[in-house]
Amino acid sequence: MxxxxxxxxxxxxxxxxxxxxxxxxxxxxxxxxxxxxxxxIEWKTYPFINGKFLTTSIILVFTLLFIIVWNISYTFKNFVxxxxxxxxxxxxxxxxxxxxxxxxxxxxxxxxxxxxxxxxASFYQLAYWFYVLWWFIVVWLIWNLFLAIxxxxxxxxxxxxxxxVVWQISDNIDSTTEKKDIKTLF
Numbered sequence: 001m002x003x004x005x006x007x008x009x010x011x012x013x014x015x016x017x018x019x020x021x022x023x024x025x026x027x028x029x030x031x032x033x034x035x036x037x038x039x040x041i042e043w044k045t046y047p048f049i050n051g052k053f054l055t056t057s058i059i060l061v062f063t064l065l066f067i068i069v070w071n072i073s074y075t076f077k078n079f080v081x082x083x084x085x086x087x088x089x090x091x092x093x094x095x096x097x098x099x100x101x102x103x104x105x106x107x108x109x110x111x112x113x114x115x116x117x118x119x120x121a122s123f124y125q126l127a128y129w130f131y132v133l134w135w136f137i138v139v140w141l142i143w144n145l146f147l148a149i150x151x152x153x154x155x156x157x158x159x160x161x162x163x164x165v166v167w168q169i170s171d172n173i174d175s176t177t178e179k180k181d182i183k184t185l186f
Contacts, residue, residue: 011072018147019071022094025140026068029133033060038130039112042123048105048133056104067097091148098144102137109134 015023037045049057069076070093077090115124 022140023068023071026064026071029136029140030064030068032129032133032136033064036129036133037127038133039108040125040127045127048108053108056108060101060104063097063101067094067101070094070097091144091151095141095144095148098137098141102141105134105137 012020033048035047038048039046046052049060051057070080070090109126109130112124112126
């Protein structure tokens with residue numbers, strides 16, 4: 001039993017500070033969506049992921065599990081990169097999966113607002129926790145967008161700076177001239 005905490009601790013230490021914060025955010029988001037009620041229909045509250053909204057819940061659980069496993073497992077990350085040729089910027093994938101997740105939240109919010117406006121505002125309403133969840137996701141979407149842009153700019157700087165000067169000596173017996181070739185990695 002003592003081997004398991006050592007393995008987790010070893011894997012936890014290999015992440016950067018930003019990766020650790022993002023992984024904690026994903027786990028908190030998963031818990032919030034399972035347990036906090038965000039809509040009230042006829043005085044009964046429902047969390048965002050539940051058995052009543054089956055299709056939406058399946059998509060939400062799939063996207064959350066995908067992004068959690070993507071950020072935790074290097075083996076899964078290498079597998080996805082090898083299949084989909086996604087090599088450059090991992091923050092872009094995080095942003096788009098969270099954007100898909102947030103779009104389901106937006107759609108559900110609009111549907112509940114439509115019901116409350118047409119049927120009855122006292123029967124169909126959004127709970128206080130919806131707005132907490134909403135701001136929680138929006139802040140992290142903005143953060144991931146800025147992180148993706150920053151990593152894209154950083155990758156472009158790395159491409160420019162990876163130059164190598166290679167000296168070539170010609171094989172002529174008469175002259176020993178040297179010439180420089182500049183080779184880049186990209």
